[in-house]
Amino acid sequence: MQIWDKKYETMPTKELEQLQLERLQTTLYRILRNDVTFYRKRLDEIGFELNDIESLSDIQKLPFTTRQDLKNSYPYDMFAVPIREVVRIHEASGDMGIVGYTKNDVINWSNLVARMLYSAGITEDDKIQITLPYGLFPGAFGYHYGAELIGASVIPTSTANTEKQIMIMEDYLTTVIILTPSYALRLIHDLKKLKKDFNRLQLKLAVLGAEPWNKSLRAEIEGGLKVTTCFNYGIASVFGPGVATECREKDGLHFFMDHFIAEIIHPSSGAPLPMGEEGELVITTITREAFPIIRFRTGDITRLYFDKKPCPCGRTHPKIEPVKKRNDDLIVFRGINIYPDHIEKILTDIEGVKPKFRIVLNREDGEDEMSAEIEISENVFFDEMKIQKKFIENIENIFIRRLGAKIHVKLVEVNTIDSREPLIIDNRK
Numbered sequence: 001m002q003i004w005d006k007k008y009e010t011m012p013t014k015e016l017e018q019l020q021l022e023r024l025q026t027t028l029y030r031i032l033r034n035d036v037t038f039y040r041k042r043l044d045e046i047g048f049e050l051n052d053i054e055s056l057s058d059i060q061k062l063p064f065t066t067r068q069d070l071k072n073s074y075p076y077d078m079f080a081v082p083i084r085e086v087v088r089i090h091e092a093s094g095d096m097g098i099v100g101y102t103k104n105d106v107i108n109w110s111n112l113v114a115r116m117l118y119s120a121g122i123t124e125d126d127k128i129q130i131t132l133p134y135g136l137f138p139g140a141f142g143y144h145y146g147a148e149l150i151g152a153s154v155i156p157t158s159t160a161n162t163e164k165q166i167m168i169m170e171d172y173l174t175t176v177i178i179l180t181p182s183y184a185l186r187l188i189h190d191l192k193k194l195k196k197d198f199n200r201l202q203l204k205l206a207v208l209g210a211e212p213w214n215k216s217l218r219a220e221i222e223g224g225l226k227v228t229t230c231f232n233y234g235i236a237s238v239f240g241p242g243v244a245t246e247c248r249e250k251d252g253l254h255f256f257m258d259h260f261i262a263e264i265i266h267p268s269s270g271a272p273l274p275m276g277e278e279g280e281l282v283i284t285t286i287t288r289e290a291f292p293i294i295r296f297r298t299g300d301i302t303r304l305y306f307d308k309k310p311c312p313c314g315r316t317h318p319k320i321e322p323v324k325k326r327n328d329d330l331i332v333f334r335g336i337n338i339y340p341d342h343i344e345k346i347l348t349d350i351e352g353v354k355p356k357f358r359i360v361l362n363r364e365d366g367e368d369e370m371s372a373e374i375e376i377s378e379n380v381f382f383d384e385m386k387i388q389k390k391f392i393e394n395i396e397n398i399f400i401r402r403l404g405a406k407i408h409v410k411l412v413e414v415n416t417i418d419s420r421e422p423l424i425i426d427n428r429k
Contacts, residue, residue: 063294066297067297085102087102114149119245126176127153175202176205185363185367206222207232209231211332214322218231235298244320255317259287264304281300336403338370340359346403361425376411376413
């Protein structure tokens, strides 16, 4: 099997743990030396000294970093280098502030994604179509860097409409497509609708990420696109794509422990759980220069484990299972992370008071749709249909600007929404 970086991907466990310890110590030294505002305050509160970290288990002495911490540190309170050394700035998913990359960070990120793509069988002979948005979110750029590092040809279609994506797949002889699972379903729907001849396509592999998945979804995508699939795990706050990936065995995701330390904790108490037990994934970066992050609570529920027998691919790092659920109310919509309080804040800013609303998710023609149903109140009442339509359009435009997502707005009558019922109705299952 293909291995991009054999030295590190096949490193014996004891050597890997020693490397992690050394890189963790170096990261903490950089944080303290450069006086990172957020972490300096947190570490001073617990009386932390560098010599407190003598083994990997000592990481449990360090405080967690949360989504709220990232928000509170906006814009630069978590940066560990001067801004002049930051060569790229992106927005983390949802409302979790901004993240930065030094030249070395971009090099490391490129190599991590190259590992991921190489493990799926991609080579310099492939033509890779990236359908993710090229914008403030980092995902598309990580795939782009990794693919170019391998030497593959990159086709950055971004979020072109599906008919154009299909035309490019046919004309450019795309062999690999990178997309979200929900967009894969939309692509399958439109290929059938347009009655496309699959014999005209050179497509052999779909690389998927940014959304939850399971075996039945894999089977639907592989059958619908006539491809094999490779799922991966990434999170913008700790780099982007390239944190963990399937190999061609498709049996769990190898977690790249030479760049990260992964822990599993009890979702409620925060207590560490032993290897193999299901809980919340916590990630510490140990090579990132511009934006190191310590014990970040991802909210993702999974299991970290070692195979009973070595993986046939030869990689030695532990694996995680696909993330099936969350420890919070995060909505993953078309690859974008949205929390209900994002929507609540926008609506409150518009109306001046906290509104009654609910979120409804559906899947129509293979594509995810989201609606915000808002209860009419004294603040939201219109006799004229024109004014009402303008109000709805205004809110939808604000959602696009602030969340990067198209969310339909529906006004409902008073007492339609019962606060005792779920805030999120997800009909996509």
